[in-house]
Amino acid sequence: MDLISDLRGAIGAERVLTAAADCAPYLTDWRRRYTGTARAVVLPASTAEVATVVTRCARERVAVVPQGGNTGLVGGATPDDSGTAIVLSTRRMSRIRALDCANQTITVEAGCVLQQIQDAARDRDLLFPLSLAAEGSCTIGGNLSTNAGGTQVLRYGNTRDLTLGLEVVLADGQVWDGLRGLRKDNTGYDLKQLFIGAEGTLGVICAATLRLFPAPRATITALAAAASLEQMVALLARVGRAGGPALTAFEVMSASSLRLLAAEHPELRQPFAAVPPWTVLVELSDHDGEAHAIDLLERTLGAALEVGAIDDVAVARSGADSRAMWQLRESIPEAQTRAGGNVKHDVSLTVSAIPAFVASTDARLRAEFDWIEPITFGHLGDGNLHYNIGVARRDALPRLQAEQVRINRIVHDAVHAAGGSISAEHGLGQLKRDDIVRYKSSLEMETMRAIKRALDPFGIMNPGKVL
């Protein structure tokens, strides 16, 4: 019996798509940079069915490309164009299996949409803090496989830090039950760490037990203006001392980012009369309540203003005010799209290295390409910048397109020279698979390959990604 008939018999004919129109949504990535082909798209509804699919693929050495919400930014869930792979979508595995309030954990299947998990936690007055732009459509399986970051990493860490247990179908189809809800477990190698962030190249994550937190009583933001990134780095330390773990976001935006918003989103209220060189969104999550958070922000940022550490400040008066401030920050990517595109870099550095990196890389790029405009924004508290290169005038867009590879190279070389990472939160996928070889030591690459060979000796799990 051929593989497709076999799979249809095993998990149901309607779960094995082969018609072009049915398969199409699974074969192109969200940003439409990658399109592949596949022998079939399968939609198993349980871990046992995933095991069935992978066992059969392993037997015939057929590649398996796991896919969640298909919102990834690096082509990590799109098959190649050989047409030989099976795309394994986890969308039908979307059950919340358990929510343990006393243990503050939730156990979810890989196909759960992130927002569904946030909502389930909120219903019990708990918080699942992972939060990112795609939360309405990305799945937790994808978040785990890319070790997603987002806007709350400063306080709660990346997806890895939120994960206590995993259930994984290994490359030979066996099910590893590591679905524990324990905060301490030192009984050998922590295998789950291998699958988190592996972008589906070592196995298929089918379920996870995740940490929850008491929900804060209020979340309040402020915007502060300063002349330099050095001042923003100093402000981060100042606000951190004052707020400690209540500080849950510290998001910088360059003047070019705010000017772009003014042009493309004139409906959004700009915080300051004149656009300052740098603006930061500071968020406090407070267990005392709104008044306490507002008071703490006013005192801390007021003192900073008084000594000239910042130039201006606006503290939100309410949760609604705070959401409006977040809207500024969150509208930058859309504004960039409206402006005709840009060359994106998702980079991280030590916080202390960021001011010099931005100054020197801006200068280096401007010297070579006098028509560019860096749109720099992101999670300064995590050392993670979205250092995206746009154009000063729209008629330079074709040149930007043409110089994309050179711009990438200049930026990534600078990141590497400063000890940073060329993929802070998006992963490698297909997009950065070749680049990374330039920056990682051959020893590290070879050690990664040794792990890959140990866990996936026939190389069927998501080939052509990461390694």
Added chain:
Amino acid sequence: MDLISDLRGAIGAERVLTAAADCAPYLTDWRRRYTGTARAVVLPASTAEVATVVTRCARERVAVVPQGGNTGLVGGATPDDSGTAIVLSTRRMSRIRALDCANQTITVEAGCVLQQIQDAARDRDLLFPLSLAAEGSCTIGGNLSTNAGGTQVLRYGNTRDLTLGLEVVLADGQVWDGLRGLRKDNTGYDLKQLFIGAEGTLGVICAATLRLFPAPRATITALAAAASLEQMVALLARVGRAGGPALTAFEVMSASSLRLLAAEHPELRQPFAAVPPWTVLVELSDHDGEAHAIDLLERTLGAALEVGAIDDVAVARSGADSRAMWQLRESIPEAQTRAGGNVKHDVSLTVSAIPAFVASTDARLRAEFDWIEPITFGHLGDGNLHYNIGVARRDALPRLQAEQVRINRIVHDAVHAAGGSISAEHGLGQLKRDDIVRYKSSLEMETMRAIKRALDPFGIMNPGKVL
């Protein structure tokens, strides 16, 4: 040239100990349960020297047993009695290489004593939160290799969660430079996770870049009394809602623990007139200050008292008061030693499973051994209990000794049945190496062995431990 002469030539004769008296301190573990022999004890002073030692050992297939402060509790750093291994002590590698205040990171060598790192952070008004009983003599290399837990895990996580980068000498002597200070880096497999908690079986951790935090302005504790562990679990949720991340410890102590303290440490002030069934130490780390913390504890625990959720409460009036409360909790292990020993269990469960586990396991043990007395205490907030079995009367000590293996088996079987871990924070070492095979699936054991083979194909790294 033989290996010893070779090593002497390479790192200096005085760094290669072979005389019995010189080697003795490195050949017996801290609890004096394990004694081994070794061809030599070597004391390299740098990562390059560690690489030299491991390269030469690898060439001759000689086992390497890494050792830090030799304070481990499971015999993980003691060689076997074959006399063929080299003990590699990291004690001479105790330099703090860098402290980056803006990035809130510290880069340290493996032989740094934990307290040295805490002090270096404190000097810059920062906090390195890892804290445990052996902090005056354990080394960070050992903490990393055992993924040490301690008293602040509830808020800051285990050693793994505090680690951003590692420098490791691999089993063939190559140096992997993964010493990054990045909070986000999704560029392939997160190799450092493999070495953390591996107890030296995959390589020698030589240095680490660790996270620091803003130091809280005040740390204040309270003691609360309740009739049951169920009430304590409910209180944990209540205090968590009120304090959020300010809640940094939630440590329970059974009545038997406090009675033992009264007998063995009569100098310590008991908090309540009559010893309650359960007492909890609650700690808040507050960025507002002492008054805010005291007020929050009084309000939260006062409200709990009012509705009968707890039976009594004492809030510390100062940092000194708080330290006295901690002294109660921290004196329990010493009191147990004075009382003539006990059968220790370092177990973890989901927080929600703990009350039923303690009730049923107490009953099961008492039914079989009517002369025992469980001394139960530990980190309830992390689901981690030190479920130590002592005796009701001293004359039963020989029976306790004789029944140790059966008691272990009953407790660990119960932990496993409840989905828990038989080693929450101490690791496996030699002590639990055979036990773990009973509880981990053969698939998980085989996957661990596959990793071991991939990274240490000749099996020279700390053989006889973990796997």
